[in-house]
Amino acid sequence: MIDFPRWKYALVAIVLALGLLYASPNLFPPQPAVQISANHEARVDAALQQKVEATLDKAKIPYQDVTIQNDRMLVRFANTQVQLQGSDALRLALGDNYTVALNLATTVPKWLQAIGARAMPLGLDLQGGVHFLMAVDQDAVLQKQQQRYLDDIRSILRQKQIPYDAVTVSGNGVQAVFKTAADRDRAMGVIGAETPDLTLADKSTPGGGYALQATIKPDVLQKLAQTTITQNVTTLRNRINVLGVSEPLIQQQGDSRIVVELPGVQDTAEAKKILGATATLEYHAVDTNVNPLEAERTGNVPPEDRLYHMKNGQPIVLKKKIIVSGDELVDASQGYDPQTGLPDVNVELNSAGAAKMLDFTTQNVGKPMAVVYIERVPETSMVDGKEVRTAKTTETVISDATIQGVFGKRFQTTGLSQQEAQTLSVLLRSGSLAAPVDIVEERVIGPSLGQDNIRKGERAVVLGLVLVLLAAAVYYKLFGIVADIALVFNLVILIAIMSAIGVTLTMPGIAGIVLTLGMSIDANVLICERIREELRNGSTPLASIRAGYEKAWSTILDANVTHLLAALGLMTLGSGAIKGFGVTLFIGILTSLFTSVTVTHAITAAIHGHRKLKTLWV
DSSP states (O other), X not given: OOXXXXXXXXXXXXXHHHHHHHHGGGGSOOEEEEEEEEOTTOXXXXXXXXXXXXXXXXXXXXXXXXXXXXXXXXXXXXXXXXXXXXXXXXXXXXXXXXXXXXXXXXXXXXXXXXXTOOOOOBOHHHHOEEEEEEEEOHHHXXXXXXXXXXXXXXXXXXXXTOOOSEEEEETTEEEEEESSHHHHHHHHHHHHHHOTTEEEEEXXXXXXXXXXXXXXXXXXXXXHHHHHHHHHHHHHHHHHXXXXXXXXXXXXXXXXXXXXXXXXXXXXXXXXXXXXOEEEEEEEEEOTTSOHHHHHHHOOOOTTEEEEEBTTSOEEEXXXXXXXXXXXXXXXXXXXXXXXXXEEEEEEEOHHHHHHHHHHHHHOTTSEEEEXXXXXXXXXXXXXXXXXXXXXXXXXXXXXXXXXXXXXXXXXXXXXXXXXXXXXXXXXXHOOOSSOEEEEEEEEEOHHHHHHHHHHHHHHHHHHHHHHHHHHHHHHHHHHXXXXXXXXXXXXXXXXXXXXXXXXXXXXXXXXXXXXXXXXXXXXXXXXXXXXXXXXXXXXXXXXXXXXXXXXXXXXXXXXXXXXXXXXXXXXXXXXXXXXHHHHHHHHHHHHHIIIIIIHHHHHHHHHTTSOOSOOOO
């Protein structure tokens, strides 16, 4: 009799049942749909549903149903072509008050969704979509830090009453020029104490002055570059949530690039607008001692000032020093000024920004303060037959108002049109980019190509599975058939686990599945050969089966541990397609260990455990 306890039978039955249950959602293909979400004051309600249905009926675009779920509306279509037509019609009809995004709606029954069962999400190569490679402008990061240290050093010198001739940006830092060596040495002491991120050194100047060179330390620059990438990845992820894209991929690549993949998105205009645009605010003091018209005419602007223009084209001179910038904003929402009824943006600052604003307004009540709206939009043009990517930056003073009272954490920004207020609040609420990003590579994968990849992948899996099943059944007879049954269950459990934990299936992932199917039969080969060896040594059939499983286990474990380490390396060190292949391979090795040993042992015990055998078909 083969020793196989009942609790193991129960374990095998439970695992197989759960595998079938959680793999079943993949039998329900997703349905093309358009997702509609409200921007700010707009609402998703029954009135909107009637407008959507009327728009589609008027354009004679067939749709299957319109539902409202979690403050979002989902319009389902029969195929991708109709989906694109419906998206264009709805985007035109609803305007800027709503975000219309392409999506794939699940068709999994609600009772399966209730227990956490869901279909495996498909990657860009299987589903279609857009791929962006974005480069972070590290020069802008350095310039921002230089301006910060320039302002800090000027402030320190004023507080300590140390006279200086000039403080300017120089190299990877700031240079301060003094009349005497004593002033320079004193400045070196106080600046070094308050700015540990700078390396200070003496420097001679052509005019015979005494200069102090403050250079940003290399490790500080490296840390700043990494922090910038991390913040931009987080910001882009928040912005993509506005688009309503399911299963997006946003990850760092190298030292200064970010990969963004949006499955299911075919119209890239809205995605590029949200991802590539950099919109933020800066608050500056107005220099009332300078005539802006004269400054514009002559070009003579004090070194601490800068000439801007209002929305109506009128010039205005502002202090270069930034009171509060967009990266200190916590929240922003579009609303309307209760006194004038005009659009505004309600701004909330973090603690650091609130302290700066409170300090400034306390000292400057009755003086003007301006709000600069900065927008950087990527543009693409053709030059000599080649695609050239540039960025257009506009800086406009949207508000110039006198500070009537002291405020800090919460206040309103006015002077915007409704569209500007809406766009600004979306971008500010989703996060301000730590540095501008440029789209340096763009690829669009059509849904038809994705479907073709799916068909090829299915054929590869089926062909690999059939060949392995036939080889095992022909060579090992009944034991080969048992191994085949376990192999099929291995595929089911693998798909169930990947679906349950949300692993995105890609073409490399399909390759990992095919490789797993081929590798998982190895354990059964080892078991069958051990059983054959025991039979040749004169053991009884039942004793040979027992010894075959016991003696083959250590070899099976050793072989799979090395495979697990390799898969773990691909998971942790790889990215993109390599990581997807490693994840699939890792999960497949674990499931094959269970099915190849435990499941086959359970089936073998059920067939042979209570029989008196004279020989074995192996």
